Amino acid sequence: MSTHAYRRLPVSLLLAGLCGFASAQAADHAPQPQGVSGGWTGDIAANLPLADRGGEETQAKILPRADGGFYVSWFDNTDGGYDLRLQRLDAEGHELWPHNGIVVADRTYNSTTDYGFSVDAAGNALLSFQCCTQQAADERIVVAKVDPAGNLLWSGGRVPVSTVGEGEQISYVTATGDGNAVVVWMNDSGLGRAQKLDPNGAPLWGATGITLPGPSGLKFVADVIAAGGNGDAIVSWSNQAGSTRILRAQKLAALDGAVLWGTDGVRIADTGNLSAGYFPKMRSDGAGGAVFAYSDFIGLVSYARVQHVAADGTRLLGASGTLLTTGTRSHLQTQAHYDAASGDVYAFWVDTTVITPNSYDGLYAQRVDTSGVRRWGEEGRELVPMTVSTDGTEALSQLVALPAPGGFLATWVTGNTSVSNNPIRTVRLDVDGQLQWARAARLKSRLTHTSRLTGATSTLGYAAFTWSDAPTNTSSELNVLGQNLQYNGMPGDTLFRDGFDE
Template sequence: MTARRLRAPFAALTLPCLALSSLAQWNVDPAENLKVCGATGWQTVPKLAATADGGCYMGWFDPRSGNYDMYIQRYDRFGHPQFAADGLLVSNNAQNSSLVDWSLIADSSGNAVLVFTDIRAVGDLDVYAYRIAADGTFLWGPNGVTLSSNADFEPAPKAAELSDGSFLFAWARIPSPGDGVIVMQKVDAAGTPQYPGDGVTTTVEATRDQGFCSVVAAESGKYIVSWLRDISTFGSPRHIRCQKFNSDGTPAWGSHVSVFDATSVPIAYDPILRSDGAGGAVLGWHRSSANLFASFVQHLDANGLELFPHNGAEIATLPAGQHHMNPAISYNAASGETIVIYSEQTSNQAQRGVRAQKLSALGARAWGDSGVELRPVDTNIEDFIRCVPSGAGGAIAMCFDAPTGSVVQDRVVAFRLDVNGNLTWPGGERILASQLTDKGRLPVVADGSGGAIALWEDNRNDVTSSVDLYAQNVNANGSLGPLGDLNCDGDVNILDINAFTLALSDPAGYAIAYPDCDILLADVNGDGSADILDINPFIAVLAGS
C-alpha cells in the first residue's frame, strides 16, 4: 500500500474538519495528563460517570470560596471540557467541613445526576439531588430536590437510574438515640419524589445500626440495595445484607438475604455491589480471619438465590500466609463470569503485589487457587485497586504504585487482561501518570470502547496546601490520548491526516517524524493493528461522529 493510495480518501474532508475544536483534550503524555481543576485549595472526593457517547462527567467538593461547594465538569469523548474552566458550580449551600461520601451517575439521556448531603437547612446533614443537562441546565431547579429534612445523621447517599426512567436514592439514617436504617426515595424524571415523607426504609433491627449502602437497578422498575448490618461499635459483627425492592418500595424477596454472616467485615468498609443485568446482583468484599484478609464474591439471581456458596466464593487460597484483600470486580453478563483484581500482601503488609482471578458462573476459580500475577509482591506499594470491563470478557485494572517506596510519590498504572487472563499491552502495563506526587481517590470508568478513564487528586502543583484534580484516558490498545491524534498536538483535526497516512504507509518513518507520539493512536477501530481498516473510522472521527 503506497502513501499516494492512502491519501486519496481524505481529499474531501478538508472543509468539514476546519471547524473542529482545538480545545485541550486527553493528553498523550503521562507526565502531563488532563488538568480537570486547579482552583485554590484542596479539590476532593472526586466522582466520575461515563456517558453513552464516550464522554464523562466529573464532580468534586471544592473549597475555593471558603465553603466546600459542589462542582461538575463534562467532557466529550476527545477530552474537550464542555463547561467553564475549573467546572460548573452546582451548589454553594453551607457544607460541613467534615465531608462524607456522595454519588454521581450519568443517566440514559446524557444528563448528570448527583446526590450529596449538606447543612443548608438546620445545621445537620440532609440529602439533596440534582439533575444537570449536558448543556448545564439545572433540570430539577437551582437548589435541586430535597430528599430528607430531619435532625438525624444521614451520610453517603447513593444513586441509580431505574428501568422505568425514574431514579432511586438510598442512604443511611442513624438517629441518636435509636436504631439506624437505610432510607430509599424514588424520584421521577421531573424531580418529584414518589414515596411519602422522606421515603421508605429497610426493616429496623433492634440495637443494630445499618449503613454503607449501595443500590443498582433491576427489572421492571425494581432495585437492589445492599448494606452493612451493625456498624454501631468497633467490635460490632458487621454483616452484609441485601434486598430487592419493588417499584413501590415494598420488599421483593420477603426477608433480606444475609450475603455474609460468617465473621465480620472491617470497620468503615463499603462492600461492592454490581448489577448482573438480569435482575440480580454481584457483590464483593474482604474479611479478616486468623489475622489474614481473604476476599470473596457472591452472585444473587433475580429471586435472591445465592449462586455461589453461602458467605461467598473465595477468590484465592494461595499463596498461604498472605493477605488477599481490596478486591475490585468486573462482571461479564454474557458469560456470567467475574474478573477480580486484588492486592496480595505479606502478613505484616510491608510488601504488596497485584493479582487477578476469574470466577466462573458457578464460582469456581478459573485461573487457579493463586490467580495470575500482574505485579509481584515487593516494596513497590500498590494501592487503590480498580477494575472495569474491557472488550469481550476482558478487564482493565488500575492502581497507584510507589516505585520509590514512598507512598507520597505515586504513579497511576494500568493493565489490560483478556478473557484468559493474558496481559495484552506490550510490557504488560501502561503508566498513565508518571509524575511522582501524592495522589488520592482514583475513580475509574469504562469508556464504552474497551478503554477506561481515571480521575484522581494530585498535589503536583503545591505539595503543602493545595490539591488539584487530574484525569487520563487509556485506549483498549494501551495508547493514551484521543485515537486519531497522530501528530500529538492535543487535537484531532485535518492536521493529523498526513501523520495518519504516514503511520499506515511507513511505520518506521512515522516513528522518526513523530518520536514522542504513539503509533497505536492510528488503531482507530481498536482491533489491535494500525492498517487500512482504520481509514473509515479515522474519517468518522474527523467528521465528529
C-alpha cells in the first residue's frame, strides 16, 4: 500500500467510530455561542491562523489535551505590552474559543522572556510568567490556571509565587502527579527558586517557596517536569561559576520540596560547557527520571550528547553521557524524542563547519539504545547533506523532534533571518533510521519568514505545529499559524488517512 493511500473501513465500524468520536468530543467541549472556526487544512498555502490581530504575535507554544485537541499560548503586542493569550483547539483543529484566543494577562512589557506552560490531569492549562508592569514595585512571577471553558480559575486570575523585590524573569511550570503544580524561576541574585501550588493556588512549600541549594554561582533555571505520579518534580539549571556553565538537575520531594539527589544535584555530564542563553529541555522517562539531549562545548567544538538520569539520580549513560556522533564538526541545536517503551532516544542535530569564506550546514539523526550504543552508525544518519549557506538560504534551525510509530518525526526550518523564504520540512524515520516517505513533507508553501517553530503530538495520533509567520516579512506583523501532519506525511484530515490507527 502506498504511504499516501486511504484505509478502507467497514461501514458499520466507520459509523460507530464517528458516533463515538463525536460523543467524546461533545462531552468535553465548552459551550460555543459563536460557533467553532478554523480547522486543520490540507492546503499548506492556507495554514490555520491562530493569531492575526495585526501586531507582533510570537513565542507560541502548543500542548496536547487528553481529548486529542490542544492548547496554544503566545505573546501578543498588538495593543502594546506583550499580553499573554491562550486558545483551545479540538482534535480537528477548530478554535473552541473566540478567534485570537482569550487574554490571560494584560502586560506592559517591551520585550519577552521565556514562560512556563503545562496541562494538568483535569484538562486545565497552567501558565507561569512575569506580571504585569515592567519594573514595577510589585512585579512578580505569577501562575494562572485556565479551565477548558476559558475561565481563569484563581482569585484575580493569577497567583504570585516570587516575593516582592526579588527580581525574576524566566519561569517554568509543571502539573504534578498529585494534582498540584510546581513552578521554578531564577531571581536577580542568581538563585534558583521553586514553589508548589495546590489546585486552589495555595502555596505548599512555605509562604515564599524554597531556594535550590548547590554549588556557588548563577543558577540559570532551564526546565521543570513532573517526576512520576507521587508529586515529586525535577528541575534542571545551568550552574555558572566563572565562565563555565554546567548542566545540573535536582529532584524535589512532593511534600516540602526537599532535595532528593544530594545537595548539589546531579551533574548531567562531567565534561562540556553550555553556551550563554541556552536552556536545554528535559523529557520525562515516565518512571521518575529524566532524559537530556543537548549540545555543549569543549573549547571551540560543540558536541551533541544524550544522558538518562534514573529516578534515584543515577546517570545511566555514564559520567559524560553518550555522544550522538563521533564526527569532527560542531554539532548544534540537538533535539530528541524519548521512547519510554524501548528506552531508546531518537535525536537529530545540525552539523556545521566553516571553510573560509563559506559556511556549511547539514542535518543528522541518531538512535541511542539503553546501553548507550549508537544504532545508526558512528556519525548518524544524514538527513540533509552539508550545503554552502553563505547567504543564509540553506542554513538550518528550529529543530523539533516528535514521536511516530516505530521511530520519530524530525522537523526543521531552512534559511535564516537574512532571507525571506523559510520553508518548514519534516521527515519520518523508522527504528533502523530508514526514511518512511519518498520526500520530506512540507508544512507551509508561502515564501515568508518562520520563527519560533514548536510542535506537539495529539493523543489521537498525529503531529501539530505552530510558528510565527511574517506575511510581509516584517517582524512587527508576525502572526501565529498552525498546521497538522499525519504519520503518512499528509496534512489535513485527521480521521481517514493511513496512519491514524497505527
